[in-house]
Amino acid sequence: MPPFEDEDTRKVQTAVVGQAHSDWPVFLPYDHEDFDRFMRGRTRDDFYCGVLLGGCGKKLTPKRYTEKKCHFAHRPPVHCRRTETGEASADHLYVGQALRRWLQRQGFQDPGVSYLDPGSAHGGAVEVRYGQGRTRLVRVQMARMSLREWKETRDRLAQRHTHVHWAYGPYCGLSHNEVEVTGHAIRISCRTEGETRAVYVGTQYPDNSLAWSALSECRLSDEGIVTPRLEAEPTVISTPVPVAFPLAPGTIAFTATTELPAPVPESDTPAVRHYEADAQPLGSAPVRVRITLPHDHPAPPPHQLHVIYSSAHLLPLTDAAPLGPAWLIRAEGASPLPQRTDPRWPDLHPERVAPERPAAPIPAPATAEPASAPDALPLGEDETVRLLRSKLALVARARGVIDWKTLINQAGAAPDNISPDERVRLLIAVDRPRADGKPVLSALVTSALAPDAPAPYFADVLAGLGWRSGLSEAKVAEIWGRERRTAYALAQSESAPERRQSPIASTGRSAARPWEDAQLVGRIRVRLNLVANGRGLIKWTTLLKGQGISPSTLSAEDQVRLLATVDKPYFRSGGLLSALVKADGQPSGPAPFFGDVLAELGWEPNASTPTVQAAWQAALDRVYAGGARSAPTAQSSSAVSGTKKDHVHWGRLGTTKAAVVVAVRRALIDAAQRQVCVGWHTLAAAAGLKPSDLSDSTREAILIAVDSPPDYGVLLSSLVVAYEHTPVPYFGAILKHVGRPHVLRPIELGQVRKTEQARTFAVYSGTSTTDPDPKERT
Numbered sequence: 001m002p003p004f005e006d007e008d009t010r011k012v013q014t015a016v017v018g019q020a021h022s023d024w025p026v027f028l029p030y031d032h033e034d035f036d037r038f039m040r041g042r043t044r045d046d047f048y049c050g051v052l053l054g055g056c057g058k059k060l061t062p063k064r065y066t067e068k069k070c071h072f073a074h075r076p077p078v079h080c081r082r083t084e085t086g087e088a089s090a091d092h093l094y095v096g097q098a099l100r101r102w103l104q105r106q107g108f109q110d111p112g113v114s115y116l117d118p119g120s121a122h123g124g125a126v127e128v129r130y131g132q133g134r135t136r137l138v139r140v141q142m143a144r145m146s147l148r149e150w151k152e153t154r155d156r157l158a159q160r161h162t163h164v165h166w167a168y169g170p171y172c173g174l175s176h177n178e179v180e181v182t183g184h185a186i187r188i189s190c191r192t193e194g195e196t197r198a199v200y201v202g203t204q205y206p207d208n209s210l211a212w213s214a215l216s217e218c219r220l221s222d223e224g225i226v227t228p229r230l231e232a233e234p235t236v237i238s239t240p241v242p243v244a245f246p247l248a249p250g251t252i253a254f255t256a257t258t259e260l261p262a263p264v265p266e267s268d269t270p271a272v273r274h275y276e277a278d279a280q281p282l283g284s285a286p287v288r289v290r291i292t293l294p295h296d297h298p299a300p301p302p303h304q305l306h307v308i309y310s311s312a313h314l315l316p317l318t319d320a321a322p323l324g325p326a327w328l329i330r331a332e333g334a335s336p337l338p339q340r341t342d343p344r345w346p347d348l349h350p351e352r353v354a355p356e357r358p359a360a361p362i363p364a365p366a367t368a369e370p371a372s373a374p375d376a377l378p379l380g381e382d383e384t385v386r387l388l389r390s391k392l393a394l395v396a397r398a399r400g401v402i403d404w405k406t407l408i409n410q411a412g413a414a415p416d417n418i419s420p421d422e423r424v425r426l427l428i429a430v431d432r433p434r435a436d437g438k439p440v441l442s443a444l445v446t447s448a449l450a451p452d453a454p455a456p457y458f459a460d461v462l463a464g465l466g467w468r469s470g471l472s473e474a475k476v477a478e479i480w481g482r483e484r485r486t487a488y489a490l491a492q493s494e495s496a497p498e499r500r501q502s503p504i505a506s507t508g509r510s511a512a513r514p515w516e517d518a519q520l521v522g523r524i525r526v527r528l529n530l531v532a533n534g535r536g537l538i539k540w541t542t543l544l545k546g547q548g549i550s551p552s553t554l555s556a557e558d559q560v561r562l563l564a565t566v567d568k569p570y571f572r573s574g575g576l577l578s579a580l581v582k583a584d585g586q587p588s589g590p591a592p593f594f595g596d597v598l599a600e601l602g603w604e605p606n607a608s609t610p611t612v613q614a615a616w617q618a619a620l621d622r623v624y625a626g627g628a629r630s631a632p633t634a635q636s637s638s639a640v641s642g643t644k645k646d647h648v649h650w651g652r653l654g655t656t657k658a659a660v661v662v663a664v665r666r667a668l669i670d671a672a673q674r675q676v677c678v679g680w681h682t683l684a685a686a687a688g689l690k691p692s693d694l695s696d697s698t699r700e701a702i703l704i705a706v707d708s709p710p711d712y713g714v715l716l717s718s719l720v721v722a723y724e725h726t727p728v729p730y731f732g733a734i735l736k737h738v739g740r741p742h743v744l745r746p747i748e749l750g751q752v753r754k755t756e757q758a759r760t761f762a763v764y765s766g767t768s769t770t771d772p773d774p775k776e777r778t
Contacts, residue, residue, distance in 0.1 A: 011071030012060060012082075014090035016050030017042075017625040018575075020057030023097065023113065024625045025050070025090035027197055028062055030069040035062070038195050041617045043608045046625075047072060049080055053090055054119025056080035084121065091169070091190040091197060092123025092142050098199040098215055099128045099138060106220050107249065107311065117143065122171045129161075132310040132333030133674045135294055137161045138225070140188050142169035150174055160675050162272075162294045162332070165224035167201070175204050186225045187212075203229040222313070222330075244313040244330070252308045252329065253337075253345040254279040254291060257300045271295035276325060280345045290317060291329045296674065301416065303350045305342060306334040338404045339447045339456045340420060376417040378662040384411040385429045391654040391688075392430065392441040396491035398548050401484075403448035404455070410655050410688040412662030424457050428464035439487035440465065443480050454480040521565050522692030523547055528566065528577040532623045537582050540591070560593055564600035575622030576601075590616035653693055661705045663687035668706065668716040672764035677721045677757065700730040704737045714763050718756035727753055 013030075016022040026047065029038055044062060049055030049072075056079065060072035074080055096113040103111040108130040117124030123142040130136050137157060145153070157164045167186040168175040178185035187202035187210065202212045211229040218227050222244075254277040261274075272292040277300075280286040293300075300306045310332035317328050340350055377384045391410050395402050404423060405415045418426070427442040442461045446453065459476045463469040467479070527546055531538045540559065541551045554562070563578040570576075578597045579590070586592075595612040609615040650656050667686035671678045680699060684691045694702070703717035715738070722728050732749055 011069055012049065012073065012085040013069075013071055013087050014053060014085070015047040015060045015072050016053065016090075016093070017046050017048070018622065020048045020055075021051050022048065022625070023050075023052050023093050023115065025053075025093040025097070025197075027087065027090065027192065027195060028070055028072055029195055032064050032066050032070055034195065035064045035070045038062075041614070041621050043618070046622065049074065049082060050090075050093075052093060052115050052118045053082060054084060055082040082119070084119075084123070087192060088122075088190060088197075090123075092118060092126050092140075094190050094197040095123075095140055095142070095169075095188055095199055096126045096128065099126070099140070102215055102218075103128065103130050103138075103220070122169060129676075131162070133294075133297075134676060135161050135296075135332070135674070136163040136165075138165045138167065140167045140169065141172045141174060142188075144172055145174060147174075147177065150177065163222055165220075167225060176208075179204060179206055184230070186227070201225060201227055203227045244315045247308065247312040247314055247329070249309045249311070250307060251282045252279055252312065253305055253342065253348055254289070254300075254308070254329075254334070255302065255305050255348050255350040257291075257302045257306070259299060260290070272330075273297070273299070275300070278348060279329065280348050282344060286345075286347045287327070288325045289327045289329055290325045291331060291334075293331055293333065297333055298416070300334055300336065303420075304336040304416075305340065305345070305348055305350055306336050308334050310334070336416060337449070338415065339449075341456060342449065376413060376422070378412045378666075379656075379659055381426075381429075383656075383658075384413065385426060387411045387655060387659060388426065389430045389441065392444050392487075393491065394654045395444050396439070396441065396487040399488050399491075400548060401444050401446045401451050403451070404445055405448065406688055407445060409663060409686060410659060412659045412666065412687070414666065420457065424460045424464065427457075427461045431461070431465055434465055439490055440479075440483040441487055443483040444487060453477070520547060520549075521562070523690055524562070524566050525577060526690055526692050528580050531580050532575075532577065535624050537580050539584050540581050541584055543581060556593065560596045560600055563593075563597045567597070567601060570601040570603070575625070576619035577623060579616050579619040579623060589613060653689060655688065657702070657705070660687040660689070661702055664702055665706045665716065668719055669764065671719050672716065672760050675761050675765065677719045679721055683720070696730060699728070700733055703728075703730075703734055707734065707738050714760040715756045716760060718753050718760060 014025055014027050017024050017026055026038075029035060039062065045059065047060040047062060049058050049060050051057050056074075058080065059075055061075055062070070063073050064070050092115060096115060100111050100113050111128050111130035112134055114127045114129070115124060116127060120143050122144075125142055126140040128138045128140075130138075139153075139157065141150075154164070154166075165186070166178060167188045168178065169188055175185040175187055183206070185204040187204050189200050189202065189212070190197040191200060192198075199215045200212050201215050201218050202210045204210050211227070213228045218225050220226070257275045257277040259273060259275050271294070273295055275291045275293070277289060277291055278286050279289045279291070308329070308331045312329055312331040315328045315330060317324075317326055341348070379387065387410055388407060391402070391407060408415050408418060408423075427445065431440050431442055440461070442458065443454070445458075446455050454476055458480055459469075459471055462471065462476065462479060471479075524543065524547065527543065528538070544551050544554070563581060567576045567578050576597075578594065581591055581594075583591045583593070590612055594616055598612060598615060603615060605611065605615075609618050650660075663686045664683045667678065667683050671682075680691045680694065684694060703720060707715050707717050715734070717728075717731065717734050720728050727750060731753055735752070
């Protein structure tokens with residue numbers, strides 16, 4: 001190996017790939033032989049002086065040398081103030097990525113990673129939130145911190161999270177304080193292994209001894225990160241660990257919940273609420289148990305069936321009464337089921353809510369008061385029924401079904417606020433008046449868990465519409481199938497003129513081309529980005545069926561042009577989402593049609609990608625590294641344009657702007673109560689839409705409506721974040737419309753947003769979910 005020049009002050013050893021704000025780090029090996037291996041499948045345009053590295057965000061060029069260290073170099077002119085450029089300068093990003101993957105392997109879905117003060121010495125701090133509502137936290141302190149600031153931070157985080165687990169980098173100087181508090185400290189360190197920085201976890205004891213192990217060898221418990229050394233020597237843990245059996249998510253259901261008086265909490269114990277309930281494991285008999293849920297978790301109504309989908313543990317009750325529950329289930333959260341019963345838990349039968357009207361609902365007189373409280377149906381009963389009927393007509397046109405939760409969300413209503421009897425009454429109103437040949441659209445409303453069978457309450461709907469009560473299950477199923485087929489047939493006949501212009505029809509007109517349907521292209525982009533986030537591939541037939549399209553309706557030419565449109569505009573250095581699509585039965589490598597997609601995009605072989613195989617691998621690597629577009633960018637379509645003249649055809653989406661505003665406001669209030677920020681994937685889902693349905697100008701208008709009139713004292717829109725937790729680009733426009741100072745520099749705009757977030761969290765910190773619009777409490 002040739003000697004290196006040790007004093008090379010220009011060298012930058014780490015970068016990020018994909019884009020300037022990416023948190024996907026790369027480490028350039030020093031040796032020229034390792035350099036060649038590192039560059040396989042990559043180009044010299046793939047690397048950035050990352051913002052999360054404290055860099056300028058400009059592109060870096062990898063430099064290969066034989067007599068000195070290989071390194072990245074800025075492209076002139078250089079105006080970068082990055083201070084950490086060495087081998088360990090991206091350790092905080094390696095730690096964040098490693099913890100994200102580790103938590104996912106432990107069964108936690110979609111953990112969120114935040115980097116605090118990443119441009120500071122040694123990388124600031126890394127926070128990874130996980131669990132339901134992301135109320136659990138792993139905090140890795142990389143930079144130095146004063147003892148006073150450390151104590152204040154511990155107290156603040158403990159108040160906002162159910163569990164907080166601390167780990168310490170090699171330079172923070174606080175691990176011995178942790179040892180004094182808990183008897184040991186968890187240390188984090190990165191080591192260069194080939195072309196990456198591997199993350200190792202150490203256990204520090206009072207005698208300052210350290211035992212290191214790979215992160216993959218550790219596990220997570222409620223007490224924190226458990227290393228092999230802690231497993232082998234449990235006596236070093238100062239707090240005894242009670243016997244707790246982990247429960248697989250989705251295997252326990254409960255009902256008949258009764259809240260118990262809160263016991264006196266022990267010191268450093270997260271606030272929880274205690275309940276008694278009838279619980280049943282899969283394949284077992286029901287049993288009365290005690291259940292704990294986080295203090296800010298909504299109380300589970302006793303008349304519903306709830307499933308524990310989150311992390312949970314089973315513990316023996318030490319204070320069990322002779323005739324009381326003997327077991328405690330400690331859960332992070334539970335989700336209600338839309339139906340009253342479930343065949344997986346046949347012995348659980350929730351209590352019925354006392355009806356406020358006859359069992360066989362009849363239409364209320366025009367002068368009668370609405371049966372629903374204003375909070376239950378924000379749009380009012382008449383508008384809600386109209387919206388439900390419109391949405392079900394769209395479902396019929398697509399020859400599909402829909403579950404109740406998704407349907408009622410279209411009207412901005414929370415499913416938990418609608419009782420079972422109220423649900424039946426609303427569906428009856430949707431299908432009145434009855435007429436010969438008119439289908440029962442309620443047949444399209446099914447259970448999310450059993451979409452191929454009638455909903456459990458469909459017989460009650462039929463009784464309210466004039467059918468004989470007490471029909472057998474077979475008869476109900478027969479009527480359900482007949483009414484569903486009738487709905488599909490009627491929708492097909494009514495939309496025949498529109499089908500001639502449908503993007504999936506096989507006519508020769510320009511409007512019949514799927515690659516010219518911006519909404520279809522946008523939905524496919526969203527689905528492929530989700531596949532990219534999971535670093536997977538998807539079959540072409542699966543992709544189409546997810547959009548309600550039969551693969552047989554598209555020719556091979558349609559397939560190529562549609563996938564090419566998804567990746568337009570084409571940049572040679574960017575990722576291609578079409579690389580994620582494979583043919584049925586394909587073992588590996590690029591799909592047979594990927595070369596045609598490249599040709600449609602205008603790709604030509606070059607030195608870095610001389611073959612279709614090489615181009616596919618390079619495109620795949622960039623997509624996995626975050627180089628794909630995360631939202632539709634076709635600028636020729638009004639459906640996704642970001643201009644102020646953009647108009648949304650709400651009727652085509654099966655909703656209204658008012659309903660979307662109500663749903664978004666409720667979702668933001670829920671986020672404020674949970675003390676978290678949210679993105680448009682969450683807000684669009686709350687309104688029953690896809691993010692691709694809403695352009696930037698539409699999103700801006702929705703948030704302006706959410707915060708207008710500005711009489712709530714805080715801006716809920718400050719909680720909306722874009723990719724990688726960055727501000728949305730139109731926050732200044734929102735400030736302008738609500739009468740706030742808005743002509744600000746970017747750093748000032750960020751400070752205003754952070755201030756508004758803090759005020760919003762403070763206002764909603766003690767509110768309940770039934771308090772949608774609290775006034776300012778300051």
